[in-house]
Amino acid sequence: xxxxxxxxAWSSAQVRLLSAVAAGDPPDxxxxxxxxxAMLVTLHALRPQRRIADDLFPGALEVTRFDxxxxxxxxxxDTRLLFYRPDILRRAGFNRPARTWSxxxxxxxxxxxxxxxxxxxxxxxxxxYEFLEVLAxxxxxxxxxxxxxxxxxxxxxxxxxLSFYKGLYQRHLAARIDDRQLVNxxxxxxxxxxxxxxxxxxNIGEFRRFLPPRDEALWxxxxxxxxDGPGASIIGGSDFVVFRxxxxxxxxxxxxxxxxxDPQQVRLYEITGDLPSRxxxxxxxxxxxxxxxxxxxxxxxxxxxxxxxxxxxxxxxGMRRMAARVAAGDVSVRSATRRFDHAVDDWLxxxxxxxxxSMPATATxxxxxxxxxxxx
Amino acid sequence: MTRKHPSGVLFVLPALxxxxxFVFIPLIGVFGLSLTDFDVYALAxxxxxxxxxxxxxxxxxxxxxxxxxxxxxxxxxxxxxxATLLLSLISALMIESIAExxxxxxxxxxxxxxxxxxxxxxxxxxxxLNTRFGLVNHLLALLGLGTxxxxxxxxxxxxxxxxxxxxxxxxxxxIIVAAARREIPxxxxxxxxxxxxxxxxxxxxxxxxxxxxxxxxxxxxxxxGYWQLFxxxxxxxxxxxxxxxxxxxxxxxxxxxRWWRWGTASAIAMALTAVMWLFAWVQRHTRAGxxxx
Numbered sequence: 161x162x163x164x165x166x167x168x169a170w171s172s173a174q175v176r177l178l179s180a181v182a183a184g185d186p187p188d189x190x191x192x193x194x195x196x197x198a199m200l201v202t203l204h205a206l207r208p209q210r211r212i213a214d215d216l217f218p219g220a221l222e223v224t225r226f227d228x229x230x231x232x233x234x235x236x237x238d239t240r241l242l243f244y245r246p247d248i249l250r251r252a253g254f255n256r257p258a259r260t261w262s263x264x265x266x267x268x269x270x271x272x273x274x275x276x277x278x279x280x281x282x283x284x285x286x287x288x289y290e291f292l293e294v295l296a297x298x299x300x301x302x303x304x305x306x307x308x309x310x311x312x313x314x315x316x317x318x319x320x321x322l323s324f325y326k327g328l329y330q331r332h333l334a335a336r337i338d339d340r341q342l343v344n345x346x347x348x349x350x351x352x353x354x355x356x357x358x359x360x361x362x363n364i365g366e367f368r369r370f371l372p373p374r375d376e377a378l379w380x381x382x383x384x385x386x387x388d389g390p391g392a393s394i395i396g397g398s399d400f401v402v403f404r405x406x407x408x409x410x411x412x413x414x415x416x417x418x419x420x421x422d423p424q425q426v427r428l429y430e431i432t433g434d435l436p437s438r439x440x441x442x443x444x445x446x447x448x449x450x451x452x453x454x455x456x457x458x459x460x461x462x463x464x465x466x467x468x469x470x471x472x473x474x475x476x477x478g479m480r481r482m483a484a485r486v487a488a489g490d491v492s493v494r495s496a497t498r499r500f501d502h503a504v505d506d507w508l509x510x511x512x513x514x515x516x517x518s519m520p521a522t523a524t525x526x527x528x529x530x531x532x533x534x535x536x
Numbered sequence: 537m538t539r540k541h542p543s544g545v546l547f548v549l550p551a552l553x554x555x556x557x558f559v560f561i562p563l564i565g566v567f568g569l570s571l572t573d574f575d576v577y578a579l580a581x582x583x584x585x586x587x588x589x590x591x592x593x594x595x596x597x598x599x600x601x602x603x604x605x606x607x608x609x610x611x612x613x614x615x616x617x618x619a620t621l622l623l624s625l626i627s628a629l630m631i632e633s634i635a636e637x638x639x640x641x642x643x644x645x646x647x648x649x650x651x652x653x654x655x656x657x658x659x660x661x662x663x664x665l666n667t668r669f670g671l672v673n674h675l676l677a678l679l680g681l682g683t684x685x686x687x688x689x690x691x692x693x694x695x696x697x698x699x700x701x702x703x704x705x706x707x708x709x710x711i712i713v714a715a716a717r718r719e720i721p722x723x724x725x726x727x728x729x730x731x732x733x734x735x736x737x738x739x740x741x742x743x744x745x746x747x748x749x750x751x752x753x754x755x756x757x758x759x760x761g762y763w764q765l766f767x768x769x770x771x772x773x774x775x776x777x778x779x780x781x782x783x784x785x786x787x788x789x790x791x792x793x794r795w796w797r798w799g800t801a802s803a804i805a806m807a808l809t810a811v812m813w814l815f816a817w818v819q820r821h822t823r824a825g826x827x828x829x
Binding site for chain 2: 477
């Protein structure tokens with residue numbers, strides 16, 4: 161089989177794929193970030209996928225399903241958790257990262273006393289929304305309500321997550337840095353500029369690439385702490401999709417099957433550090449023997465799906481901007497979330513309209529805002 | 537021979553056709569789009585496309601982000617254009633006054649940023665302005681002036697963007713002004729000197745008025761260029777922190793290409809066009825007055 165591969169920059173891949181769909185000339189197969197899937201599904205651009213493997217992480221599979229039909233095959237999976245400096249944590253008197261928010265706060269305060277000026281217990285880059293998304297997903301109430309028709313950010317749940325987030329920045333426990341201001345965060349981490357870092361699996365490979373082998377003991381991974389016990393995290397990653405416009409669907413299917421076989425999944429991990437989407441592969445070396453992967457395995461079994469709607473990325477980006485204002489002290493949690501709910505309702509107006517038209521029976525959602533929902 | 541000879545029209549026609557194809561027709565298209573709610577749902581099924589009149593524009597008027605973007609862009613225009621012109625003028629006069637054999641060197645050095653790719657420049661400045669490891673802060677620290685968070689604090693970030701834009705842009709104006717300066721006849725200066733005019737008087741009474749049309753033209757070019765600020769904030773700050781560097785064009789890009797709200801994005805484009813026209817109109821009238829003196 162002859163495969164032509166075109167590389168796209170990750171930051172512009174979605175824009176280019178959508179443009180290709182709009183122009184009627186998409187590729188046969190593409191790698192699509194799983195939050196980007198919803199838009200392509202809305203455009204009817206993708207073919208439904210058959211079940212290719214039985215041991216895919218259920219969380220990853222769930223976010224490829226729309227109305228019960230799966231449109232993507234999880235290729236690699238991604239979640240967010242803690243990278244940390246075990247030696248500094250030990251010096252502060254702790255053997256391992258806390259499992260609860262309050263314990264984690266205690267650890268960060270203790271660590272802060274050991275650090276010099278310009279050093280911070282936590283790095284969670286301010287231009288990424290994932291950290292706050294994780295905190296919010298750990299709460300009982302979802303971020304959208306009534307079948308994703310309205311924002312639910314004014315709920316107690318979200319406000320608790322946002323207050324915790326705000327506290328980290330206002331008490332100078334977290335560095336107010338976006339990742340473009342980082343020159344080489346792996347060196348900075350090795351130097352002790354940050355003790356905890358909320359990030360994803362690709363950083364396992366990056367740490368090993370930038371730090372010499374003798375520094376391997378300087379960093380470790382741990383699952384996210386939660387409000388009151390081990391916390392959930394987000395599920396992310398990339399899926400293979402086959403475009404409806406493709407004339408080579410069966411070959412495309414064969415290709416995907418090949419890419420998901422054991423050797424290719426292991427190879428992908430070796431080259432990029434991206435985590436295999438099939439649990440079976442995790443029992444093979446080198447994944448099975450890598451202690452730094454254990455936390456990822458634990459975390460991947462404890463994830464909560466995001467709301468798979470085309471507006472989700474826009475909502476998350478808006479949430480990040482809103483949270484930055486709150487963290488800067490420009491606006492209170494209460495009024496920021498109220499205002500943000502109105503913005504989200506605006507963005508979802510067309511979605512509500514379409515849902516009302518396609519499902520008149522269930523379209524009983526009243527006009528205007530209701531009080532926020534707090535039951536799960 | 538006669539005024540009615542069609543050759544004039546024929547000469548202009550190719551340019552007009554190109555303008556129509558790449559400017560006027562798209563402009564009409566964008567205006568049409570701005571009256572609809574074209575988005576990802578409409579792309580999926582044209583039944584989801586509605587004509588909504590001026591709703592996008594009304595929304596824009598109540599959109600804090602849009603107002604902030606207007607303010608950001610306006611600051612860059614109002615601070616950046618005079619700064620660029622002033623720097624162009626000063627550097628041109630200085631270069632014309634130094635010894636001939638050094639002139640080429642300085643002219644090239646100051647012109648280099650103009651021909652460099654904007655993205656490459658922005659990435660270089662991102663490193664130079666880095667709060668903790670940047671050369672700028674390293675020098676400031678040596679002088680005991682502290683280490684400001686250039687790209688991380690809202691007020692400084694817009695200043696940093698303006699600085700980069702001006703630094704990249706003034707070399708072009710410098711070349712033009714230097715050429716115009718050479719066109720001013722020496723007799724004027726000689727006569728002034730005989731009449732007893734000092735350096736300052738010669739500068740303000742001869743050089744600046746004689747350069748006025750050139751400066752006016754540059755101002756027009758700079759204004760239209762700076763209104764379209766995009767690459768510098770896109771690369772340096774992605775519009776942050778707190779939206780303090782989100783220009784109108786960047787906002788339009790986000791609404792259109794990132795969130796696929798083409799109706800809103802088109803309305804922003806039309807608003808930007810209107811504002812630029814307004815600016816050009818005001819400028820033309822004030823420039824006419826200036827020249828008439």
